[in-house]
Amino acid sequence: MPEKYIALSKVITAGMKVIIDFMSHVNSEKEMYTPFLTLNTVVEEIIDDESLLIHMPTYKGDYYKMAKSDLIYLRFMTKTDLYSVQLKYDRRVLQGSLLLAKVYLDGPIRSTQARGFYRLPHALSVTVGYLDQDEEEQSYEARTVDISAGGMLLASAERLENGANITLTFDIGSPVTLNGTALRVTTSDSPAYRFRIAVRFEDLHEQMQSRISMFVMRKQMDQRKRIGDI
Numbered sequence: 001m002p003e004k005y006i007a008l009s010k011v012i013t014a015g016m017k018v019i020i021d022f023m024s025h026v027n028s029e030k031e032m033y034t035p036f037l038t039l040n041t042v043v044e045e046i047i048d049d050e051s052l053l054i055h056m057p058t059y060k061g062d063y064y065k066m067a068k069s070d071l072i073y074l075r076f077m078t079k080t081d082l083y084s085v086q087l088k089y090d091r092r093v094l095q096g097s098l099l100l101a102k103v104y105l106d107g108p109i110r111s112t113q114a115r116g117f118y119r120l121p122h123a124l125s126v127t128v129g130y131l132d133q134d135e136e137e138q139s140y141e142a143r144t145v146d147i148s149a150g151g152m153l154l155a156s157a158e159r160l161e162n163g164a165n166i167t168l169t170f171d172i173g174s175p176v177t178l179n180g181t182a183l184r185v186t187t188s189d190s191p192a193y194r195f196r197i198a199v200r201f202e203d204l205h206e207q208m209q210s211r212i213s214m215f216v217m218r219k220q221m222d223q224r225k226r227i228g229d230i
């Protein structure tokens with residue numbers, strides 16, 4: 001099935017806050033990459049459907065030195081979805097006292113639901129529900145260590161068995177309850193939360209996955225704003 005074309009001007013607007021991921025190889029044979037630096041910036045102008053001007057991102061109080069050889073991904077969200085697109089840096093542009101970067105698309109704009117999920121370090125209260133040996137419903141309170149649109153890592157006072165089917169109730173602006181599977185259980189040095197439980201969300205429909213993705217991205221941008229990167 002041909003990939004759906006998404007026009008830049010249809011999903012990005014001037015003034016939009018976006019995230020820039022600078023990528024590095026983790027496995028050159030398999031063409032696998034991971035972000036080594038993530039910075040926030042703002043779109044200044046859409047030039048056409050292939051290029052745009054963004055505010056030159058800052059890092060540790062100074063402009064970050066972008067290079068044409070950089071492998072860059074732009075991430076952004078609309079009211080209904082989360083997107084990413086590979087970029088190439090072209091050149092610096094000075095408009096008055098404002099330093100901008102001209103970048104152009106180096107691939108199609110894609111919904112990030114088809115990509116791997118960023119894990120946000122963030123503490124949320126979670127009610128974990130499960131069935132005991134007598135098939136009675138039980139629940140207890142845990143906290144997230146991190147969360148993504150695919151699952152979460154829990155800090156837990158109680159141990160679950162690998163493969164246990166559970167429910168997870170937490171708040172991402174409004175309460176949600178999701179099904180999950182405990183994939184991996186390890187121990188921790190924390191006296192209050194002795195176990196770390198890696199959980200995969202199950203039966204997650206696209207709308208809910210998009211809601212969690214946008215919650216993660218908003219929290220990531222809020223965190224970076226607090227430390228002065230935007």
